[in-house]
Structure formats: structure tokens, C-alpha cells
Amino acid sequence: MTNAASASISAEEFHAPGPSIFDLPPVFEIGSLGVTKPMLQLVIAAVVVFGFLYAASKSRAMVPGKLQFAGEGAYGFVRNSVARDIIGSHDFQKFVPYLVTLFFFILVNNLFASIPFFQFPTFSRAGMAYALAGMSWLIYNGVGIAKHGPLGYLKLQSVPSGVSPAMYPLLVPLEFFSNILVRPVTLALRLFCNMFAGHILLVLFATGGLYLIEHVGGVGYVAGPLAWILAILVSFLEILVQFLQAYVFVLLNAMYIQGALADEH
Amino acid sequence: MKTLLILAAAEGEEHNPLVPLWEEVAISLVVFGLLFFAIWKFVAPNFEKTFTERTAAIEGGLAAAETKQAEADAKLAELEAQLADARHEAARIREEAREQGAAIIAEMREQAQTEAARIVEHGKTQIEAERQQAVTSLRAEVGTLATSLAGRIVGESLDDDARQSRVVERFLAELEAN
Numbered sequence: 200m201t202n203a204a205s206a207s208i209s210a211e212e213f214h215a216p217g218p219s220i221f222d223l224p225p226v227f228e229i230g231s232l233g234v235t236k237p238m239l240q241l242v243i244a245a246v247v248v249f250g251f252l253y254a255a256s257k258s259r260a261m262v263p264g265k266l267q268f269a270g271e272g273a274y275g276f277v278r279n280s281v282a283r284d285i286i287g288s289h290d291f292q293k294f295v296p297y298l299v300t301l302f303f304f305i306l307v308n309n310l311f312a313s314i315p316f317f318q319f320p321t322f323s324r325a326g327m328a329y330a331l332a333g334m335s336w337l338i339y340n341g342v343g344i345a346k347h348g349p350l351g352y353l354k355l356q357s358v359p360s361g362v363s364p365a366m367y368p369l370l371v372p373l374e375f376f377s378n379i380l381v382r383p384v385t386l387a388l389r390l391f392c393n394m395f396a397g398h399i400l401l402v403l404f405a406t407g408g409l410y411l412i413e414h415v416g417g418v419g420y421v422a423g424p425l426a427w428i429l430a431i432l433v434s435f436l437e438i439l440v441q442f443l444q445a446y447v448f449v450l451l452n453a454m455y456i457q458g459a460l461a462d463e464h
Numbered sequence: 465m466k467t468l469l470i471l472a473a474a475e476g477e478e479h480n481p482l483v484p485l486w487e488e489v490a491i492s493l494v495v496f497g498l499l500f501f502a503i504w505k506f507v508a509p510n511f512e513k514t515f516t517e518r519t520a521a522i523e524g525g526l527a528a529a530e531t532k533q534a535e536a537d538a539k540l541a542e543l544e545a546q547l548a549d550a551r552h553e554a555a556r557i558r559e560e561a562r563e564q565g566a567a568i569i570a571e572m573r574e575q576a577q578t579e580a581a582r583i584v585e586h587g588k589t590q591i592e593a594e595r596q597q598a599v600t601s602l603r604a605e606v607g608t609l610a611t612s613l614a615g616r617i618v619g620e621s622l623d624d625d626a627r628q629s630r631v632v633e634r635f636l637a638e639l640e641a642n
Contacts, residue, residue, distance in 0.1 A: 218480075218481040221481055222479065232487055237488070238487075238488065238491050241491060241492060241495045242495055244495075245495050245496075245498060245499040248499060248503075249499055249502045249503065249506075249507070252503060252507040253502075253506055253507055253510075256506075256507050256510035256511050256514070257510060259510055259513060259514045259517070260514075261514075261517065261518055261521055263514075270511075271511065271514070274507070274508075274511045275511075275515075278511075292512075295508060295512075296500065296503050296504035296507075296508040297500060297504075299503060299507075299508065300496070300499050300500040300503045300504075301496075304496060304499055323481075324484075324485075324488050325481055325482050325483070325484045326484030326485045326486070326487075326488030326489040326492065327488050327489070327492040329484050329489060330488070330489045330490075330492035330493050330496070331492065331496065333489075334493065334496070395481065
């Protein structure tokens with residue numbers, strides 16, 4: 200084995216995919232703003248969600264056709280089993296458009312991770328998850344303050360009822376911390392980390408399998424395809440996770456809004 | 465492999481994935497906002513209207529069916545009342561007819577009895593008259609016979625009518641006295 204050969208092998212050493220795989224180069228640039236793939240995906244998701252729901256809703260037939268039935272099912276799922284069941288039939292109506300938008304926007308963006316040619320989860324970009332979580336934080340706090348006033352709302356979220364005042368010094372900061380400060384962080388990180396980890400796992404299986412076949416040989420010819428089969432199985436798991444993350448995000452939004460609207464808890 | 469090499473080269477200046485890029489935050493909010501507006505403005509009202517109309521249509525159908533049912537029930541009750549009236553009327557007429565029949569029969573019987581009594585009376589009278597006649601004629605016959613018989617026996621002529629009749633009367637009176 201010559202020096203050149205050993206050098207070429209060391210150059211081919213396997214690099215596990217890291218956080219850098221999420222830093223995509225801009226597809227095109229508008230002025231100084233580089234438009235990246237996840238940004239385009241946001242726009243495409245918005246167009247797809249609106250196109251589907253609008254097409255399904257506009258015929259307004261008493262006996263729905265297939266498209267309208269599918270649209271009503273999708274809209275009714277968020278409207279009835281998330282908004283109405285959690286917020287309650289008295290107040291839920293004005294939050295339905297927000298929750299529907301949130302659910303389908305996140306769902307389609309998550310599904311992009313598994314759709315060929317996109318294959319990138321939009322919310323694996325932390326900024327995008329932060330944006331939605333921050334918005335959720337503003338909305339549920341805003342709703343609560345509008346209903347109870349700033350002090351009333353702060354009392355509602357921080358002072359637990361049915362607890363002796365002796366415990367207040369301990370509990371009030373804890374409640375404030377968990378209800379006001381932690382919620383947006385967990386919302387954002389839950390979504391972001393699931394998408395980030397899922398994608399990195401898939402890339403690892405795919406590139407690792409390729410490396411095993413191309414550069415290891417022998418055992419690699421068995422282990423490489425096995426890794427690809429695992430990648431396919433993990434893909435199915437990921438589709439479930441993508442749906443669940445969208446659902447959980449919307450569910451928690453509805454619960455936070457309900458908590459902010461509650462009279463006493 | 466080429467990509468991996470590029471990525472490996474870029475690893476030195478890699479940015480922390482937890483640190484957001486401001487343009488990504490901004491574009492997310494803008495796109496979400498636009499989508500929310502579109503759904504709030506164009507999609508949700510359509511669906512809500514459809515749901516409301518459908519509920520109304522179903523409830524309207526139910527209400528119409530209930531009205532029809534009530535009408536039918538009223539009609540049925542009315543017809544049943546009419547039927548009962550008719551039955552009652554028929555029974556009344558039957559009863560009346562029976563009463564009338566009985567009255568007619570009673571009247572007829574009475575008439576017949578009267579007639580029968582009249583006929584019996586008439587017969588009696590006739591028989592009495594005929595008997596009277598027979599008695600009268602018999603009395604004349606018996607008188608004549610007895611007179612001629614007595615004349616013949618005593619040899620005394622009793623041709624004189626006045627005397628003859630006086631004797632017969634006396635004789636009969638004696639008979640009746642016995």
C-alpha cells in the first residue's frame with residue numbers, strides 16, 4: 200500500500216452528518232436576503248393549505264362531494280376535537296381559524312421532510328419554530344390579559360387556588376415560571392428537536408449505508424442495505440412523529456388559551 | 465461524497481442550530497400571518513356557513529315532519545270522531561225503529577182485539593135476535609098445535625082467535641111459572 204493510497208483512504212473517512220446539514224445554501228437571492236429551501240417550503244405549504252381548504256370550502260353543498268368531504272373532515276377535526284373540546288363551546292369559535300391555520304401549516308411543513316424532492320423538515324430551522332412558539336405565547340397571554348386585565352391574569356396564572364397562603368412564596372414563582380416562561384420554550388424546542396433529530400437520523404442511515412457499500416466492502420455489502428431498510432422504517436416512524444408534533448403543538452395552544460380564559464382553576 | 469467534503473470543509477464556521485436567523489423568524493411570521501388571514505377571511509366562514517345551513521336544513525326537515533305528523537294525527541282524530549258520531553247515530557236510529565215497530569205491533573194487536581170483540585158482540589146480538597125470532601115463531605107454532613090438539617081432545621072449537629090466544633098465553637105463563 201503506497202502513501203498515495205493511504206492518503207486517499209483517509210480522505211474518504213466517514214463524516215457523520217452534523218448540524219451543518221441544516222445550513223443550506225440560498226436557492227436564489229433577493230437583494231441581500233438569501234432565499235433558502237425551508238423559506239420556499241413555508242410559502243409552498245401556505246399555498247397548498249389555503250388551496251386545499253379553499254377549494255374544499257367554496258362549493259358549500261349540503262351533500263358534500265369528495266373534496267368538500269375531505270376538507271370538512273380536516274377542518275372539523277381541528278374545530279371539533281381540538282378547539283371545541285378543549286376551549287369549550289362558549290368561546291372556541293373565534294380561535295378556530297387560528298388553530299386550523301396552525302395545525303395544517305405545521306403539518307404540511309413537517310410532512311415536507313418525507314415528501315420526495317423536498318425532504319427537509321421546515322421546522323428543523325430553529326428560527327421558524329421560535330417564530331410560531333413566540334406567536335403562541337403572545338396570543339394566549341394576550342387573550343388572558345384581554346379577559347382578566349394584566350393583574351388579574353397574572354394572579355390567575357401564578358396563584359394556585361385551593362392552596363394555603365403559607366405555600367405561596369414557594370408556589371407562586373414556580374407557577375409563574377412554568378405557565379409564563381417555560382411554555383414557549385418547550386413549545387419551540389419540542390417541535391424543533393423532533394424535526395431536527397428525525398432528519399439527522401434519516402441522513403445518518405442513508406449516508407452511512409452508502410459509505411458502508413462504497414468504502415467498506417465485505418460486511419458493508421450486508422450492513423449498508425440493512426441501514427437503508429432501517430432508513431425506510433424510520434421514515435414511516437417519522438411520518439407519525441410529524442403528524443403528532445403538529446397535533447401536540449395545536450393541542451397545547453388550545454389548552455393554553457383555555458387556561459388563560461378560565462375563570463378559576 | 466462531494467457534499468460531505470464541502471460540509472466537512474464548512475464545519476469550522478458552523479453556526480449553532482439553536483441560534484435563530486432573524487430572516488427565518490420574520491418570514492415564518494409573515495407567511496403564517498398571510499395564511500391565517502386567508503383562512504380567517506375565505507375558508508372558515510364558508511365552512512361555518514355550510515355547517516350552520518346543514519344543521520338548519522336537518523332541523524327544518526325534522527320540524528316539517530313533525531308538523532305533518534301533527535296534522536295527520538289531528539285528521540285521524542277528526543275522522544275517528546266522525547266515525548263514532550256515525551255509529552252513535554246509527555244506534556239511535558236502530559233504537560228508534562225498534563221502538564216504533566213495537567208501538568205499531570201493540571197498536572195492531574189492540575185493533576185486532578177490538579175487532580174481535582166487535583165481531584163476537586155482533587154474533588151474540590145476531591144469535592140473540594134469531595133465538596128471539598125462533599122463540600116467537602115457536603111460541604106461535606106451539607100455540608096453534610096445542611090449541612088444535614086441545615080442541616080436538618075437548619071437542620070445543622077454539623076458532624076464535626082472541627080466546628085462543630088468551631088460552632095459550634095463560635098456558636105459557638103457567639109453564640114459565642113452573
